Amino acid sequence: MTAKIYYDNDADLSLLEGKTVAILGYGSQGHAHALNLRDSGVNVIVAQRPGGANYEAAKRDGFEPLSIEEAVQQGDLVNILLPDEVQADIYRQHVRPHLKPGKLLMCSHGFNVHFGQIEPPEGVDVVLVAPKGPGHLVRSEYVRGAGVPCLIATNEGASEESFRLGLAYAKGIGGTRAGVLQTTFAEETETDLFGEQVVLCGGVSHLILAAFETLVEAGYQPEMAYFECLHELKLIVDLFYEGGLSYMRYSVSNTAEYGDYTRGPRVINQQVRQEMKRILQEVQSGQFAREWILENKANAPAFKAMRRRQRQHLIEQVGRRLRELMPWIEDKKVE
Ligand code: NDP
Ligand code: MG
Numbered sequence: 001m002t003a004k005i006y007y008d009n010d011a012d013l014s015l016l017e018g019k020t021v022a023i024l025g026y027g028s029q030g031h032a033h034a035l036n037l038r039d040s041g042v043n044v045i046v047a048q049r050p051g052g053a054n055y056e057a058a059k060r061d062g063f064e065p066l067s068i069e070e071a072v073q074q075g076d077l078v079n080i081l082l083p084d085e086v087q088a089d090i091y092r093q094h095v096r097p098h099l100k101p102g103k104l105l106m107c108s109h110g111f112n113v114h115f116g117q118i119e120p121p122e123g124v125d126v127v128l129v130a131p132k133g134p135g136h137l138v139r140s141e142y143v144r145g146a147g148v149p150c151l152i153a154t155n156e157g158a159s160e161e162s163f164r165l166g167l168a169y170a171k172g173i174g175g176t177r178a179g180v181l182q183t184t185f186a187e188e189t190e191t192d193l194f195g196e197q198v199v200l201c202g203g204v205s206h207l208i209l210a211a212f213e214t215l216v217e218a219g220y221q222p223e224m225a226y227f228e229c230l231h232e233l234k235l236i237v238d239l240f241y242e243g244g245l246s247y248m249r250y251s252v253s254n255t256a257e258y259g260d261y262t263r264g265p266r267v268i269n270q271q272v273r274q275e276m277k278r279i280l281q282e283v284q285s286g287q288f289a290r291e292w293i294l295e296n297k298a299n300a301p302a303f304k305a306m307r308r309r310q311r312q313h314l315i316e317q318v319g320r321r322l323r324e325l326m327p328w329i330e331d332k333k334v335e
Contacts, residue, residue: 003181006152011171011180015164016042021172022075023047024068024095026058028135029108030081033173035061036142040172047071072098077169079106079129080118085296088117099124104162106169110189113155115289125158127166128188131175138173147174151183193283198276207267208233212315222318230315231322 019042023034026048038044048058048065058065072078072095080087080095091112099105101123108130112118120126131138133148141148150170154163170180196202208230215225239248249257282288295303310316311334323331 003183006167006170006176006180006182008171008176011167011176012164013040013042013168013171015168016077016172019043019076020045020074021077021079021169022071023079023081024071024090025081026054026063026065027081027083029131029138030054030079030135031057031061032131032135032138032142033079033081034058034063035139036173037169039142040174042172045071045074068094069098072103075103077104077106077165079108079169081108084109084111087112088293091118096121104165106166109192110153110185111193111289114185114189115286115293117293120155125162126155126185127158127162127169128153128185129166129170129173129175129180130188131173141178142174145177147177149178150175150180151188152180153183153185153188155185190280190283193288194280197279197283197288204233209313209315216314222314223322226315226318226322230319 021037021042021044023030023037023044024047026034026046030046030048031054034044034046044063046058046063046065047068047070048055048063049067050065055065066074068090078095078099080091082090087107095105099121101121103124105118105120105124105126107113107118107126107128110128110130113120113126113128118126128151130151131148132150133141138148150173152163152166152170154166167176167180170176211229212222212225215229216222236248236252239251243250249260252260279288295301320331323329
């Protein structure tokens with residue numbers, strides 16, 4: 001089954017006339033949603049705590065940042081665009097008490113709603129509108145007259161009207177210019193976690209590390225291992241980002257393509273596929289969510305220790321030195 005996709009003609013911006021949209025958080029997504037909606041003629045208010053760069057940015061962009069309570073009280077649509085780990089506490093303390101029936105709660109990632117950390121009160125529906133790109137792209141594409149594709153989902157029992165308000169919101173941020181794909185909270189949340197664990201973050205970084213360590217342990221210079229196993233990955237990813245795996249395989253040498261077909265399945269073998277299934281089950285059962293929520297409640301000791309250890313890896317030291325030889329790379333430092 002393929003996804004249903006909504007475009008500009010399927011969405012009615014006038015549904016937002018006379019309504020106020022409250023954007024909680026002026027970070028990556030928050031600033032882009034707020035600016036795009038305002039440019040689409042929507043009445044937007046912003047909640048942003050003072051003291052940081054995002055507060056200054058909101059003021060510079062012509063908003064009068066409010067407290068979260070004030071924004072929830074004044075908003076008809078309330079979009080929580082805060083980091084996922086802080087949403088549940090802030091929701092319980094500052095959002096939920098002011099969420100009167102008839103308001104619409106929104107988010108851009110389903111984790112907290114799907115795993116029961118944010119439970120809307122009676123009479124409040126939840127709509128997810130999730131751009132498939134970072135906030136700066138959501139903004140720059142909109143300004144260019146285009147948009148970033150979005151996902152849309154409603155919680156169980158939500159009204160048709162809430163869904164149409166969500167579509168109007170998606171139009172206001174430019175999403176329907178590109179296409180808005182219908183999904184569910186479960187599907188968005190579970191595929192997002194699975195993808196980042198198995199491929200995007202967990203899978204790729206540990207594939208790089210394992211290959212790097214294999215070469216270094218075999219006596220090759222770490223600089224060579226860095227170039228082959230990490231640096232060149234970008235070239236390959238760009239190729240299949242633009243034209244799929246076939247275009248990547250067309251662009252590399254026949255030797256590389258033959259190695260792909262014959263050796264690739266030995267790296268990603270049955271055992272790896274079995275492990276992927278187990279990881280998916282941990283996501284679906286809520287086991288991963290519970291682990292991560294409890295870890296945060298304990299102030300993330302294991303998370304911080306792993307982060308510290310990983311940052312000291314040889315590949316990070318070698319990489320820092322080699323990137324200095326390549327001035328066209330805008331070196332990003334993490335301390
Ligand atoms: P950011 O980290 O960019 O922004 C978070 C905002 O929340 C900032 O304005 C920050 O203010 C504020 N904030 C952080 N902690 C607190 C706190 N304890 N109390 C009050 N305000 C706080 O978040 P994103 O925009 O990346 O993410 C927002 C949502 O969008 C998440 O649900 C995420 O999953 C989702 N999303 C993100 C995408 C992305 O590419 N970034 C893509 C699609 C969805 P301050 O500057 O003061 O810290
Ligand atoms: Mg994701």
